[in-house]
Amino acid sequence: MMYIGLDLGTSSLKAILIDDAQQVLAEHAVPLTVQRPADGWSEQDPQSWCDAAVKALGALAAAQDCSGVTGIGLSGHMHGATLIGKDDAPLRPCMLWNDTRSHAQAAAMDAKARFRDITGNIVFPGFTAPKVEWVRENEPEIFGRIAKVLLPKDYLRLFLTGEHVSEMSDAAGTAWLNTGARDWSDELLADCNLTRDQMPSLVEGSAPSGRLRADLATLLGLPRAVVAGGAGDNAAAAIGAGVVEDGTAFLSLGTSGVLFAATNGYRPDPETAVHSFCHAVPRTWHQMGVILAATDALEWLARLTGQTAADLTRDLGAVEAPGRTLFLPYLGGERTPHNDAAIRGQFLHLDHATDARAAARAVLQGVSYAFADCNRALAATGTRIESALATGGGARSEHWLSMLASTLGFPLEVPQAGDFGAALGAARLGQMAATGAGIEIAGKPLIARTVQPDAGLRAALADGHERYRAAYDLLRGIA
Missing domain, CATH: 3.30.420.40 (ATPase, nucleotide binding domain)
Incomplete structure (x- = not known):
């Protein structure tokens, strides 16, 4: 069949x-x-x-x-x-x-x-x-x-x-x-x-x-x-990635960004702006932090500079301690944790030396900080993520994955076939409906590689994250 x-x-x-x-x-x-x-x-x-x-x-x-x-x-x-x-x-x-x-x-x-x-x-x-x-x-x-x-x-x-x-x-x-x-x-x-x-x-x-x-x-x-x-x-992406059991998680770098954790019970906490939704299989729920612009932010920069996203990220090399330039990726508002539809993105601390390469680094780091905000919000509900599968088009960038792992402080696992994760999850649900099979068929995919955090960057990235959060507070006050 x-x-x-x-x-x-x-x-x-x-x-x-x-x-x-x-x-x-x-x-x-x-x-x-x-x-x-x-x-x-x-x-x-x-x-x-x-x-x-x-x-x-x-x-x-x-x-x-x-x-x-x-x-x-x-x-x-x-x-x-x-x-x-x-x-x-x-x-x-x-x-x-x-x-x-x-x-x-x-x-x-x-x-x-x-x-x-x-x-x-x-x-x-x-x-x-x-x-x-x-x-x-x-x-x-x-x-x-x-x-x-x-x-x-x-x-x-x-x-x-x-x-x-x-x-x-x-x-x-x-x-x-x-x-x-x-x-x-x-x-x-x-x-x-x-x-x-x-x-x-x-x-x-x-x-x-x-x-x-x-x-x-x-x-x-x-x-x-x-x-x-x-x-x-x-x-569906979670079903495709085998993220069904309590404590399993994935990070999606698509047009938007998602940090998703499966739960074995209903644990709402609206004040955190974390989504608490039903999962796709019975008696299972999930929580997720959502940012509205992930790869969308990089595509915006690509249009602005006349380059492709691949060109902007091709030769970034190893992840470094963040510079002064900050990017807030709120191009169309934000969900977790801010719940602010009116807020808009900003570049801060630009100077004559800021070129397309530096801007690309700032955009990738800004999106990574937005994910870190989601992780904090999930932690406030009692959900602790120890590792996550990385999916979506942005997961093809080794630089971005390394930056994310080091910013979030947990490893990211890259499946061998991640581009069709949600389609695979949908097909698995079709198999369950046609055959009566259970969640045992929604196993974890084969992992191509695991991207570990760089402990040597944690302090600098944490400091950058605090500057990012302060910039959001300032922007909100101005708005």
Whole structure:
């Protein structure tokens, strides 16, 4: 038997085909674009996800005989507000996870104690609920036509199966889920002028949610495979990385940055701005610190300098004690630990000697300090990370990994195949749904290398981190 994993990312949709031994038989990626019509806005056309899925699945079928596919798993970027009418068509472009226009609505919700009490989380501007409230206040004619609110991967599921279904890990990022009870909160929905009927039904990520539509199966040359509940992108990456047992962790250097720790119980602490969400498998939760610009910050510098990110980082050499130049990577606000949608990035202590190379070092170090802030916030909840798997596109930079390990003070393990971590996790969930297998199939990947902290740099990096934190306090005061 074979299984497909689809990972709907911000910049591309990735698809992989694996066998029972979880060996990758074929893979394909289709690029996607983001529209930013105003400052703080970030949108995508949901139809582009469907078109990309058809291309990716068709490419898998062209590369490999897929007649043995029995399970498909879905992963996707979280928090997006995909609003659909009675005909299942989108009413407007999807407002993405990094869309912060609804900061006022988020603050108003967060001021009501019941939101933190029930969800276990701050209501961040990037979450789904404040986005829908923004639509209610600014686009009332659209709000009045909402039949269902779907998360991005769940709109893709609707296209693939015809079913309105979500699962616990993604739903936990809406600000409408009772995270401890793993169910929608009627109280919070009513507070937002919505009802349970406008929400998708819920299944666990490893459970079936439907089957591939007959017409699509015929078009693509695929069987009518079971489609699993799946997971939000970070929970799926954790399944792909084997981060399921209590105390295991990963660090993701993608467009955004995530420091993720699996937990065997529900341990919310909203004051830290740490996310406490359901995991993709039953009776399991996770915590994570999230920064909004990781590799995105480096790509910004690349555009500014007219170089590529690879050019900027190619010859940085060994990690050194940080210089005076500081970079605060808050290009579109920040989540953990600041919960500040209005804050923006800054370079500090520039001089005539600051060139593109020095700026690149400062950007990498600034993102590393933002991860260190996340680590402090996780520690404040009682979660201690001893080591973490390193995933995402930024993990290809040995310099950055070494800087991160030394800044955070724990080793980073680099999997042999990290680029398709969330897609692998989705495929594993598809395997669980199709076969009834448990988390025992979500083993840790083979490790290519381990990047150890440089103890000789710890004092200098800790001092730099304190200067970074002081710069944030100053920036917040000015703002």
